Structure formats: structure tokens, C-alpha cells
Amino acid sequence: MxxxxxxxxxxxxxxxxxxxxxxxxxxxxxxxxxxxxxxxxxxxxxxxxxxxxxxxxxxxxxxxxxxxxxxxxxxxxxxxxxxxxxxxxxxxxxxxxxxxxxxxxxxxxxxxxxxxxxxxxxxxxxxxxxxxxxxxxxxxxxxxxxxxxxxxxxxxxxxxxxxxxxSPEEHDRTMAWTQALNHFILLCLGKAMDDHGIDPKQIMALATPSFEQQMEILARLYHQDPELYATIQMSNPYTDGVLETFSQHGANLRKIIKERDRKAFIELFEEVQDLGHTVLLSKKNYVDSR
Incomplete structure (x- = not known):
């Protein structure tokens, strides 16, 4: 060949x-x-x-x-x-x-x-x-x-x-979010499901459309190079800071849910909703500019 x-x-x-x-x-x-x-x-x-x-x-x-x-x-x-x-x-x-x-x-x-x-x-x-x-x-x-x-x-x-x-710096800062954090979330999701003995057939049968999309992205890891993914995680100088920020917010959200703090949860959700609206507008502007 x-x-x-x-x-x-x-x-x-x-x-x-x-x-x-x-x-x-x-x-x-x-x-x-x-x-x-x-x-x-x-x-x-x-x-x-x-x-x-x-x-x-x-x-x-x-x-x-x-x-x-x-x-x-x-x-x-x-x-x-x-x-x-x-x-x-x-x-x-x-x-x-x-x-x-x-x-x-x-x-x-x-x-x-x-x-x-x-x-x-x-x-x-x-x-x-x-x-x-x-x-x-x-x-x-x-x-x-x-x-x-x-x-x-x-x-x-x-x-x-x-x-x-x-710029190279701007690129690597952004990649810490779009690549390193993205891969981190996928790996944690996959490992958690595997450790809990989740049956892929059953979870796909009951998956919502958004979760099905996540499963499709997770499935793509099967075709990827683990050496490359390890390098992306460990060679980007901005990855540690992004993962630390993510972990802090994850711990905070876990605390809110554990304490049944409904008010704090809704406030956090609405903050993310505002970001979601900004993302939708940015995506529309990006598509229109092409």
C-alpha cells in the first residue's frame, strides 16, 4: 500500500x-x-x-x-x-x-x-x-x-x-478550551460510564438527542491516536489553568446540588444561559460572514 x-x-x-x-x-x-x-x-x-x-x-x-x-x-x-x-x-x-x-x-x-x-x-x-x-x-x-x-x-x-x-499564543490559549478541556470531559464521561458498568445499548436506547450527540463524539475516540491526545493534554502550557477552572466550577456545582440549593442552581443556570445566547449570536455571525 x-x-x-x-x-x-x-x-x-x-x-x-x-x-x-x-x-x-x-x-x-x-x-x-x-x-x-x-x-x-x-x-x-x-x-x-x-x-x-x-x-x-x-x-x-x-x-x-x-x-x-x-x-x-x-x-x-x-x-x-x-x-x-x-x-x-x-x-x-x-x-x-x-x-x-x-x-x-x-x-x-x-x-x-x-x-x-x-x-x-x-x-x-x-x-x-x-x-x-x-x-x-x-x-x-x-x-x-x-x-x-x-x-x-x-x-x-x-x-x-x-x-x-x-497569534501562536492566542491559538494555544484557545486550544486549551476547544481541544484539551473537550477531550478531558469526554475521557471523564467515558471512564465514569465504564466504571459504573453502563450498558451502551441500553443507554443509547434511552438517550436524548443531545446525549446521543455526546455519545457519537465519544465513539470517535475509537479512531484517534492516544499518543497525540496525551501530547495535546500535556504540552499545552495553558491546559492546567483551564482544567483547574473547570474543576473548581464542577466542585461548586456538585456542592450546590448536594446541598439542594435551588436558588444558587438557578442563578448559575441563568448565567450559562446568557453565555449560550452569546454563543448562538456568534455562530450566526460566523456563518453569515462565510
């Missing part, structure tokens, strides 16, 4: 291709991973020549970096600094380097320190199960340079992506 995939990539690479900003050669380091494959296919379908380097390929990352104008790092965050430190000095100044990591502060800083080319951070806010870029969110963090960043954002938008440009 790997050899077949590589042959497909190689067959689409013109042998006489000259460097071209409008149609650059794209290199994906870690291109045999799930997201690496996804983006390799994305670029192939868009008509770009693609080179791939991975542990199973003959093409080394160093050689790829010298041959490609656009270099995408689809790497586990644990090995990211070591790989970038090795490749950075090799990458030509007129090239473009970006990554697909779930965190951005340390990744963008690492690329800026090790390489002299144009740099941006990219976080696709979707997984490799998606069939296209259309309607999917992508976070972009500016690093160095404008020419390639403009090209990259334009390409993503052309293919239907909804891009948001944020």
Missing part, C-alpha cells in the same frame, strides 16, 4: 519542473502519516507536484528540503524540535516552511529560530476522515514573511477552507 501510494505521488511530478511560486513543488515530511497523506492528496488533486519523506521512504528530509519550495512538517510534536533544528539551516531563504501541529507557540518559535525562510504555523481543525477542505476551519499563525503566507491562505480559501489568522 505504501509503495503504491508513493508511485502515485511520483508519477505526478514533472521531471522538467522549474521553481514557480504559482505552482511550487510541495514537500511533506511525515507524508505517510494520516494527515500527511491527506495533504499529499490535497496538493496532488490541486495539480501540484508533491514529494514525500518519511521513515519508510528513500528520500531523506534533507534532500526534500533542498528540492521543494513549500515544505510542510506533518510530525509528532515530540520529535518536532529535533527535526526542525536539523532541517532549518538547509532550507533556502526563498522557500516556505509550515507545520500541521495541534499547538503553535513552541512550534512557530522553533521554526523561526532554526530557519531563515518564510514561516507560518498551520493547524487544520479537522481530521483525515474529511473528504475535502470545503467548510473546514484552518487556523493560521504568521511567522515570517508575507508573500508565501498570502499564497497559502489564498490556496486554502480557494478550496473552501474557512481560515482564521491568530
Amino acid at each position: 505504501v509503495l503504491s501510494f508513493l508511485k502515485t505521488v511520483k508519477s505526478r511530478i514533472p521531471t522538467d519542473l522549474a521553481p514557480d511560486v504559482s505552482r511550487p513543488t510541495v514537500g511533506i515530511i511525515g507524508g505517510l502519516g494520516r494527515m500527511g497523506r491527506w495533504f499529499a492528496k490535497f496538493f496532488q488533486d490541486a495539480g501540484f507536484p508533491v514529494l514525500i519523506s518519511d521513515m519508510q521512504t528513500e528520500l531523506r528530509p534533507e534532500d526534500l528540503a533542498r528540492q521543494c519550495q513549500v515544505i510542510i512538517l506533518s510530525l509528532p510534536m515530540q520529535v518536532f524540535p529535533k527535526v526542525v533544528a536539523k532541517l532549518g539551516p538547509i532550507i533556502p531563504e526563498n522557500s516556505f516552511l509550515t507545520d500541521l501541529c495541534s499547538l503553535k507557540q513552541s512550534q512557530v518559535a522553533c521554526m523561526l529560530e532554526c530557519a531563515c525562510c518564510e514561516i507560518a504555523g498551520t493547524h487544520p481543525l479537522f481530521g483525515p476522515v474529511e473528504k475535502s477542505m470545503k467548510g473546514r476551519r484552518v487556523a493560521l499563525c504568521k511567522g515570517r514573511g508575507k508573500r508565501w503566507f498570502t499564497w497559502w491562505e489564498g490556496l486554502l480559501r480557494k478550496h473552501g477552507a474557512v481560515t482564521s489568522v491568530v
Whole structure:
């Protein structure tokens, strides 16, 4: 399967291709991973020549970096600094380097320190199960340079992506809520159900629509990489603060319920209702702006 995939990539690479900003050669380091494959296919379908380097390929990352104008790092965050430190000095100044990591502060800083080319951070806010870029969110963090960043954002938008440009710090602060806390809640829910011996068939038979949605999201964990989820939880510097805040409010709500403090419960509920209304308005504005 790997050899077949590589042959497909190689067959689409013109042998006489000259460097071209409008149609650059794209290199994906870690291109045999799930997201690496996804983006390799994305670029192939868009008509770009693609080179791939991975542990199973003959093409080394160093050689790829010298041959490609656009270099995408689809790497586990644990090995990211070591790989970038090795490749950075090799990458030509007129090239473009970006990554697909779930965190951005340390990744963008690492690329800026090790390489002299144009740099941006990219976080696709979707997984490799998606069939296209259309309607999917992508976070972009500016690093160095404008020419390639403009090209990259334009390409993503052309293919239907909804891009948001944020600072690396703002990105990671937000990910502590949308990823780390979200995963934390799912893991706690799943573990609690498992420890209590809940029968999935029975609970699905009696599930409300909102709980059924939660169960569907929980079920997606079956296809996810626990190593990646562990890294997201433990590498984001803002996760501890978010989980501490969440735990405090959980303990407070538990106390309110235990003491049967109906007035305090309703006050808390109404506060969250106000937030819910704001979320609905924000979602509407977001949809209208697309």
C-alpha cells in the first residue's frame, strides 16, 4: 500500500519542473502519516507536484528540503524540535516552511529560530476522515514573511477552507478550551460510564438527542491516536489553568446540588444561559460572514 501510494505521488511530478511560486513543488515530511497523506492528496488533486519523506521512504528530509519550495512538517510534536533544528539551516531563504501541529507557540518559535525562510504555523481543525477542505476551519499563525503566507491562505480559501489568522499564543490559549478541556470531559464521561458498568445499548436506547450527540463524539475516540491526545493534554502550557477552572466550577456545582440549593442552581443556570445566547449570536455571525 505504501509503495503504491508513493508511485502515485511520483508519477505526478514533472521531471522538467522549474521553481514557480504559482505552482511550487510541495514537500511533506511525515507524508505517510494520516494527515500527511491527506495533504499529499490535497496538493496532488490541486495539480501540484508533491514529494514525500518519511521513515519508510528513500528520500531523506534533507534532500526534500533542498528540492521543494513549500515544505510542510506533518510530525509528532515530540520529535518536532529535533527535526526542525536539523532541517532549518538547509532550507533556502526563498522557500516556505509550515507545520500541521495541534499547538503553535513552541512550534512557530522553533521554526523561526532554526530557519531563515518564510514561516507560518498551520493547524487544520479537522481530521483525515474529511473528504475535502470545503467548510473546514484552518487556523493560521504568521511567522515570517508575507508573500508565501498570502499564497497559502489564498490556496486554502480557494478550496473552501474557512481560515482564521491568530497569534501562536492566542491559538494555544484557545486550544486549551476547544481541544484539551473537550477531550478531558469526554475521557471523564467515558471512564465514569465504564466504571459504573453502563450498558451502551441500553443507554443509547434511552438517550436524548443531545446525549446521543455526546455519545457519537465519544465513539470517535475509537479512531484517534492516544499518543497525540496525551501530547495535546500535556504540552499545552495553558491546559492546567483551564482544567483547574473547570474543576473548581464542577466542585461548586456538585456542592450546590448536594446541598439542594435551588436558588444558587438557578442563578448559575441563568448565567450559562446568557453565555449560550452569546454563543448562538456568534455562530450566526460566523456563518453569515462565510
